[in-house]
Amino acid sequence: MDDLFLPVRKYKSDPDLNVKIVPEKTAFLLVDCDESSADQKIVENQICSSLDIARRSGMKIVYLYNAIQGVGGPYDVTTRIHGLDYLENSWKPLMPTFSKLIQPLEGEAILPKSHKDGFNGTMLDYYLKTWNIDTIIAVGFHIKSCLFHTCIGARHNNYRVIMLRDCTNTLEFPDTVDSSNPEGGWLRFVFIRMYETDIGYTSTSIELVRAILNKWL
Known part of the structure; x- marks a missing residue:
């Protein structure tokens, strides 16, 4: 399809800012959207609709999943920090289970990761470059953890990265929830501001969805 322009938000930028998107050079990246990690309400609504339109537009679809079980030995710091010492690690990551609404299609990349940054120790950067990708649209979980760190990794690997802020959640702490805050809580506010x-x-x-549909009309 032809180029499209997506309304975006950037701190202290033009409130009517739009960026040009070339679907064939854009990857739609789902971070930890499998059933073990994801907020299913967000998956079934916002992520499902955005994934569908991304596929139809011709964007490359890539899944990252958190392979905590199956990437290290009994002294793996990742399993320990998550309180998962009881897991029996091995060399082979376990394949995740996805909601049928966002199930990967044949030919779509599904990459395991063992760090918060999905570029760290994975084939993600190599894979994207072999498709001439320069822009990433990222969704997933959570904004304070793997999604956030993977977006930083994208930036450090010279990709333009656009996070869909309604396609993630924050998991606010009890003392950071604030209904008067424009983002609903201080944790989400700070991470989005950063x-x-x-x-x-x-x-x-x-x-x-609106930008792509308007281009087709």
């Missing part, structure tokens, strides 16, 4: 200041752009699933 992201929009130093890492990339944010947008929403609604804006993505």
